[in-house]
Amino acid sequence: MQAAITVTPAQLPDVLLNVAVVRPVFVWGAPGIGKSSLVRSFADSLGLDCVTLLGTQLAPEDLIGVPQIVDGRSRFAPPVSIARETPYCLFLDELNASSPEVQKAFYSLILDRRIGEYELPAGSVVIGAGNRATDNALARPMASALLNRLVHVHLSASARDWLAWAAGAGIHPWVLDYLLNRPDHLWTAPPKTEEPFSTPRSWHMLSDALHSYGDEVDDETVRILAFGTLTASHASTFRAFVKTVRNAFGLEAVLKGEANWPAAPQDRDLLYFLAETFRARLVKELSADKASASPAARQLAYRGKALLVELAEISLEVAQIVIASDDDGRPVLPSWFLVEVTRDLPRLVAARS
Template sequence: MITPAIGTQELYKHLELLIQSDTPVFIHGSPGIGKSYIVNDIAQKHNFEIRDIRLSQLDAVDLRGIPSIENSQTKWMPPVFLPDDENSEGILFLDELNSAPLSVQAAIYQLVLDRKIGEYSLPKGWRIICAGNKIDDKGIVFKLPSPLINRMVHIVLEAKYDDFKVWAIQNNIHSYIIGFLGFRPDLLSSEMPSATEANPAFATPRAWNMLSNILDISHDASAIAPIIYGTVGYGAGIEFSSFVQVYKTLPNIDAILEGQSEQVPEEPSALYALCAALIEKYKKDEHGENIFTYAKKLPVEFNVMLIKDLIVKDESIAELESFEEWLEKYENFIL
């Protein structure tokens, strides 16, 4: 039986519960879908310290520490990356656990279950979160020993476009990418290419984020085609490059936001691109009422999508008079 996967928004909720109950958890997920980002984000929101330990780079002796002689007895000196302040609070993030050597995994047993390793004890205010790639992700992954498996809650994380879109809008991801993935959400993540393919790149949320940073500097996608292919893979890159050409056919975005244009594209690809471009340039104080006037001219599904996404960008849009009128008419579409 396949374990159901969850998205990032659901993972946030579950991690909050597991942190409160002090229950160790292992997050399974493909590379580049945000495992490390989410753990670091939760730590920041709680004002926790975080120790990010990449276990695949350690030996078992690195965890227990170096022995020294004290009063004619051997004493193990714990490594500096393990917290030692009894009054501190934080998250001990054990990343790449299932890529670590078996000797390291065995050394983690006691730390996960008893919060100890050798003579070292984890301070009470610290929580343990582990993460690693899935076995079928073509990476270096070892099956976890059953005693270690049974010491943690296991959650499978999956990249889901709706979750990525919320994050993308809030973090100013380039409109080309938001528009394209709205049109082709299945390309948010793609399978890793085989070892025989010349281009090893593949699409992930992390790869799209990298491409967004590149596009912020070079808006001419046609001039950086090799970089696009080398970031998200050839197949997704070809489709993305073709989609970007749609932006050249759009009505004037500034004119729409200023209430001076009523043009509406007919092609779905152009409508996705249009909505993404409107969201990127929208400013409540300047365009608040005009955006609702224009939204009425869009097909219902794009009308609703546009306003919902604008709420993600700026919740204060709900304070406008036009929003109440819009909500009364379309509330059944947003439940």
């Protein structure tokens, strides 16, 4: 299912509070963006136990139960995890990954809040979640009869929401500081090949692994952990970022003239990282209209042109990364800055020769 409108993790609890208490809700979203943890946190906020059923691990009898003979008649006895006397949150995780038979078994539970003779206690909520077929995750087409029984909400990853949560959740300082500088690296679309990719969940895993190793973790271990959890390009820049932290060497020092671009061959990953961070700084601080640019932004633009010359002397390829267009060929940096770069670079090169 494709999303026309999405909600952020910060918006989802309010939607669930007002909708899930009256109608079952299905939360769509890419792997690793926090669907399951958000539902469990929502249940905790209501003081409800959260009973999770994984669609990929269910058979129809796991829901409807098995027949028993009572007073000469047969009746189905639903499992004890579902048949509770007090209100709870029934979380149907990976619902759309379950078999058609299991999906069919959910019909009455979702629409009528009933399994056989058992009815969910008043005050219970039913929430489903699953990945989209476009995420290269296990997902089956959802039957129209089941689809029409749910209110559908599409969740998107939000760097702002995740960073606000991470600040108080014990996330490793390297991970937190890196994503404060590169929030665009929090999430990437799942690749078509079997390889790690960046999500809020994978950054959390990297944080846990770094905490486990402690402060003395060496560079090779950082490389192994980063490439084992993140998109390869993100892993490379994260490793370079850790080098800057450990050596107190960063973009600010370069901008202030307190340090030069790293030129040693063994520091090429660090050079790439600083160049990408420099590009992100220019994108963030340079306004589209030069007339509205602040004095600080004008100073950054002036200093930036000189730094581009210095960077090109080390690697023209890396310098081009700073001013490159996006994947669709559209300029990322303001046109006025690019015009000034084209105009002033020959003069700046001549001044350095």
